[in-house]
Amino acid sequence: MTGGWRRQRALIDFAVANMARRRGRNLGLFLAYTLVVFLISGVVLYGDALRREARALLADAPELVVQRLTAGRHDLIPAGWTETLAGLRGVTAVQGRLWGYHYDPALGANLTLWVPLEDAPLPGQVQIGSALAREKGLGRDDVLSFRDAYGKPFPFAVAGTLERQSELANADLMLVNEKDFRAFFAFPQGMFTDLALSVRNPREVRKVAEKVLERLPAARVISREEMARTYEAAFNWRQGLLLSVLSVLLLAFALLAWDKASGLSAEERREIGILKAVGWETGDVLAMKLWEGGLLSLTAFLAGYILAWLHVFHADAPLFTAVLKGWSVLYPRFALVPEVNVAQLASLAFLTVLPYVAATLVPVWRAATLDPDGVMRE
Amino acid sequence: MIELLDVHKTFNPGRENEYQAIRGVSLAIEAGKVTALRGPSGSGKTTLLGLLGGLTRPTRGRVRLDGRDVSALSERFLTLLRRDTFGFVFQQFQLIRDLSVLDNVMLPAQPTGRSYAEIRRRALALLEDLGLAQRAATPSQWLSGGEAQRAAIARALINDPRVILADEPTSHLDSDLSQQILAILGRLREQGRTLILSSHDPLVFEVGLVERVVTVKDGVIVP
Ligand SMILES: Nc1ncnc2c1ncn2[C@@H]1O[C@H](COP(=O)(O)OP(=O)(O)OP(=O)(O)O)[C@@H](O)[C@H]1O
Numbered sequence: 001m002t003g004g005w006r007r008q009r010a011l012i013d014f015a016v017a018n019m020a021r022r023r024g025r026n027l028g029l030f031l032a033y034t035l036v037v038f039l040i041s042g043v044v045l046y047g048d049a050l051r052r053e054a055r056a057l058l059a060d061a062p063e064l065v066v067q068r069l070t071a072g073r074h075d076l077i078p079a080g081w082t083e084t085l086a087g088l089r090g091v092t093a094v095q096g097r098l099w100g101y102h103y104d105p106a107l108g109a110n111l112t113l114w115v116p117l118e119d120a121p122l123p124g125q126v127q128i129g130s131a132l133a134r135e136k137g138l139g140r141d142d143v144l145s146f147r148d149a150y151g152k153p154f155p156f157a158v159a160g161t162l163e164r165q166s167e168l169a170n171a172d173l174m175l176v177n178e179k180d181f182r183a184f185f186a187f188p189q190g191m192f193t194d195l196a197l198s199v200r201n202p203r204e205v206r207k208v209a210e211k212v213l214e215r216l217p218a219a220r221v222i223s224r225e226e227m228a229r230t231y232e233a234a235f236n237w238r239q240g241l242l243l244s245v246l247s248v249l250l251l252a253f254a255l256l257a258w259d260k261a262s263g264l265s266a267e268e269r270r271e272i273g274i275l276k277a278v279g280w281e282t283g284d285v286l287a288m289k290l291w292e293g294g295l296l297s298l299t300a301f302l303a304g305y306i307l308a309w310l311h312v313f314h315a316d317a318p319l320f321t322a323v324l325k326g327w328s329v330l331y332p333r334f335a336l337v338p339e340v341n342v343a344q345l346a347s348l349a350f351l352t353v354l355p356y357v358a359a360t361l362v363p364v365w366r367a368a369t370l371d372p373d374g375v376m377r378e
Numbered sequence: 379m380i381e382l383l384d385v386h387k388t389f390n391p392g393r394e395n396e397y398q399a400i401r402g403v404s405l406a407i408e409a410g411k412v413t414a415l416r417g418p419s420g421s422g423k424t425t426l427l428g429l430l431g432g433l434t435r436p437t438r439g440r441v442r443l444d445g446r447d448v449s450a451l452s453e454r455f456l457t458l459l460r461r462d463t464f465g466f467v468f469q470q471f472q473l474i475r476d477l478s479v480l481d482n483v484m485l486p487a488q489p490t491g492r493s494y495a496e497i498r499r500r501a502l503a504l505l506e507d508l509g510l511a512q513r514a515a516t517p518s519q520w521l522s523g524g525e526a527q528r529a530a531i532a533r534a535l536i537n538d539p540r541v542i543l544a545d546e547p548t549s550h551l552d553s554d555l556s557q558q559i560l561a562i563l564g565r566l567r568e569q570g571r572t573l574i575l576s577s578h579d580p581l582v583f584e585v586g587l588v589e590r591v592v593t594v595k596d597g598v599i600v601p
């Protein structure tokens with residue numbers, strides 16, 4: 001060991017002994033600190049995970065979706081429109097999509113029935129979202145029966161549940177065959193719910209959208225970008241709301257920390273004087289206090305962050321669910337994909353540890369630069 | 379080895395509570411000897427000790443250590459010099475409460491970069507030597523006056539300084555305990571250390587410890 005490190009070790013030893021002397025105070029500070037970090041990083045982690053979900057969900061979405069409006073309302077779209085749009089420059093594919101909602105009185109929730117463009121289930125079969133499977137206690141080969149458009153029972157055999165990679169999107173989903181879909185809803189032949197357009201060059205999306213509206217003035221065109229922005233806005237709004245509530249808490253904590261950590265008592269000032277008088281440099285005193293503040297705030301930060309992480313990714317974030325989502329009737333259970341974002345971790349640490357350490361150091365620095373001869377009298 | 383050359387110390391200069399505690403003192407301390415500053419309360423003994431030990435900077439004049447002017451040293455070098463050369467025993471002991479006697483004694487050695495085991499060994503040896511070994515783990519505020527004074531002496535010795543400055547070393551003790559402390563100081567002299575005391579306790583001057591008496595009055599030395 002070099003002298004420099006030995007010196008730091010000795011300072012750490014003293015910092016720990018010093019904290020142990022004020023056990024109650026430091027424990028209280030630690031708990032408050034942990035709570036604040038827990039709440040703030042919880043909101044940030046949860047919001048980010050939701051945003052990732054939304055992005056995953058949109059990744060598979062078509063560049064443009066064309067809907068037909070009748071009297072300002074979303075209406076069924078005739079297959080004939082497909083040809084009209086396929087002729088547009090820049091459009092590589094037009095596909096009619098079929099989807100709709102079915103209200104399940106037993107669940108009190110709307111389910112989304114969807115005909116996938118590829119790999120659709122066989123007739124009579126269904127693939128269901130994991131939230132739905134969980135709520136209804138359904139597994140493979142179980143039969144799920146609903147009343148169809150004529151009020152007759154319409155059975156589906158469960159062929160499997162959907163992957164959890166984006167549970168937000170899949171929660172209330174039922175993937176069915178086109179034939180079953182049309183039969184179940186009495187959905188007219190030659191009609192689709194909407195049209196999905198693939199555009200060759202992403203930079204042409206806006207121009208293609210304009211051309212669609214020229215050809216079909218009764219259409220509504222939704223781009224993936226717009227959807228992404230809508231999602232973002234919703235998440236940001238909710239997250240912002242939570243964070244602003246939390247910032248009040250943060251402020252209260254800052255005041256507490258300032259008061260507890262920075263307001264040096266006469267006793268503490270005297271002790272710093274003693275250290276200086278017996279041969280500690282200003283730098284030694286500061287280093288020792290830095291260790292003290294650093295150890296407390298770093299351990300509290302890590303404890304808070306780890307708790308937040310467990311809360312969000314392993315306990316389904318019971319504290320935040322009500323606020324941060326709420327657009328879906330059938331709540332997806334958020335087994336969100338865990339991710340540790342280093343930049344985010346660093347900025348959280350930066351925002352909590354640094355101000356605390358700075359708040360503790362300033363008054364210490366002021367006390368430590370005083371002449372030590374006050375110790376000679378009292 | 380330590381010289382004060384026309385040293386002045388003014389507290390709160392330029393303000394209405396300005397106070398000239400030391401007004402032109404020249405004094406040379408000989409190495410290996412026991413010097414005692416004597417004088418009434420408020421005469422400036424403590425201030426002079428602070429000036430001699432590099433704890434207080436003179437307002438005017440020079441302080442020389444081994445011929446070198448230390449009054450102009452930066453805070454950092456002055457601290458290092460003080461740590462290696464001087465051991466202080468303060469009038470009010472100035473031990474840190476809730477910290478064990480051992481930790482208090484080790485305090486001045488913590489930032490020196492010596493190994494923890496070595497510092498601890500030396501601290502325990504000093505406590506043993508001063509009859510405090512069984513109190514090593516005791517929080518310092520539980521000590522009696524005599525024990526606290528001995529702990530303070532142990533702390534002053536942890537960095538093995540050449541010079542010990544003791545401010546009123548017997549002022550809080552009865553005569554038996556005072557004798558005991560004076561005997562300890564006598565042993566420090568036998569170890570070849572330079573001792574500078576301040577006192578107005580007659581006992582200190584009777585036991586044959588002090589080799590030179592410097593009388594201070596109103597901030598000046600009187601012959
Ligand atoms: N920081 C200070 N500010 C203002 N005046 C001070 C300060 N420190 C000491 N003094 C004054 O300087 C004078 C000398 O003080 P000093 O402590 O050196 O005296 P002393 O001889 O040690 O007295 P005692 O025997 O009571 O310890 C006193 O009148 C004291 O009030």
Ligand SMILES: [Mg+2]
Binds near residue numbers: 425469545
């Ligand atoms: Mg005094």
